[in-house]
Amino acid sequence: MKMNMTKKSKIAIGLVIALLMVTTVVAALTQISNTWTSPYITVSPLLLSLSSSDLIEDTTIQPEVPLYYYMTLKNTNTAYSYVGVHVYVYIYDWSDNYISLADVTVEYYDSTATPGYEWKTITFIQGDAYAYIFHDWSGSTPFTMPPGEVTILFRATYHTPGIYQGQTYAVQ
Amino acid sequence: MRRRRLILFGLVLLLALMMRETSFSMRPTYKRIPAFHVVKGLPETMWIGSAYEMELMFLNPRSQTFGMDVTMKITKEDGAIDFGDFSLAGTLYTYDAPPKDHHIHNNIIFKEISEGFLQFEGSVEERFNRLNLTVSLSPYVKPGTYTFTLTVTLQYKD
Numbered sequence: 001m002k003m004n005m006t007k008k009s010k011i012a013i014g015l016v017i018a019l020l021m022v023t024t025v026v027a028a029l030t031q032i033s034n035t036w037t038s039p040y041i042t043v044s045p046l047l048l049s050l051s052s053s054d055l056i057e058d059t060t061i062q063p064e065v066p067l068y069y070y071m072t073l074k075n076t077n078t079a080y081s082y083v084g085v086h087v088y089v090y091i092y093d094w095s096d097n098y099i100s101l102a103d104v105t106v107e108y109y110d111s112t113a114t115p116g117y118e119w120k121t122i123t124f125i126q127g128d129a130y131a132y133i134f135h136d137w138s139g140s141t142p143f144t145m146p147p148g149e150v151t152i153l154f155r156a157t158y159h160t161p162g163i164y165q166g167q168t169y170a171v172q
Numbered sequence: 173m174r175r176r177r178l179i180l181f182g183l184v185l186l187l188a189l190m191m192r193e194t195s196f197s198m199r200p201t202y203k204r205i206p207a208f209h210v211v212k213g214l215p216e217t218m219w220i221g222s223a224y225e226m227e228l229m230f231l232n233p234r235s236q237t238f239g240m241d242v243t244m245k246i247t248k249e250d251g252a253i254d255f256g257d258f259s260l261a262g263t264l265y266t267y268d269a270p271p272k273d274h275h276i277h278n279n280i281i282f283k284e285i286s287e288g289f290l291q292f293e294g295s296v297e298e299r300f301n302r303l304n305l306t307v308s309l310s311p312y313v314k315p316g317t318y319t320f321t322l323t324v325t326l327q328y329k330d
Binding site: 008009029030031032034035036037038039040041042043044046 | 205213217221249319327
């Protein structure tokens with residue numbers, strides 16, 4: 001009986017020490033937390049479809065000979081309302097990573113234009129480190145795309161030799 | 173004999189008190205992160221195939237190393253979300269005051285743990301933290317009404 005009591009006491013003391021250790025470890029962990037929940041967000045399908053001329057690749061063109069390509073935008077909004085569109089034109093020169101505003105001229109012709117409409121010249125902006133020039137069709141104000149289709153015809157004329165790559169795209 | 177019983181009773185009582193204390197301590201203390209502020213949230217309308225930025229700031233109150241767990245849970249009001257519908261990446265800017273050191277962690281890539289549940293685990297030590305996140309919608313996201321819940325948890329490992 002005496003031995004039994006001593007054993008029980010030892011077990012009890014051991015348990016107390018183990019629990020003290022557990023308590024010390026657990027108490028050292030501190031968590032702080034914050035949650036942000038968005039309001040209900042509507043995810044909508046794109047209302048703009050885009051088609052364009054085939055990719056013009058590895059083509060040798062002569063200076064001052066215009067290169068034509070087109071881009072067709074289709075407003076697929078079933079509500080028949082206008083859609084804001086940003087049109088971007090980027091041109092790079094990979095031959096020496098340098099292009100100036102005088103190296104190329106790009107003009108456009110809008111199929112919705114009224115009779116008598118003339119080609120309009122795109123005003124480019126010099127890009128970073130002179131490696132490219134670019135044009136955001138309408139800056140911060142998007143081009144308002146009427147219901148239906150609009151085809152924009154582009155005419156690019158290169159004035160100086162180089163290895164050029166151009167990108168023309170539209171973003172809703 | 174009586175004395176031993178008294179000692180044993182005392183020990184059992186102490187054990188009971190310790191168990192109570194332990195169960196209390198084991199509950200993690202969920203306090204708020206100081207200065208947690210969503211500077212830029214998400215727009216109320218998103219377009220499929222597009223990407224949107226959000227920005228949040230928070231303080232590390234002790235300016236010591238802490239484990240950071242960031243989760244984004246996306247739910248659709250009436251339906252399920254598929255793997256890969258959304259992706260989340262970002263950049264963490266951290267610095268101390270006065271700015272002694274400025275660190276940019278631009279490899280904050282979230283893993284999709286389950287459909288619509290994205291997680292990033294990391295650690296930082298500076299006091300001021302700015303997290304810029306980009307939520308990208310795949311072209312296959314189903315139109316509908318969604319809710320985005322972002323949770324940031326900091327855990328100190330003393």
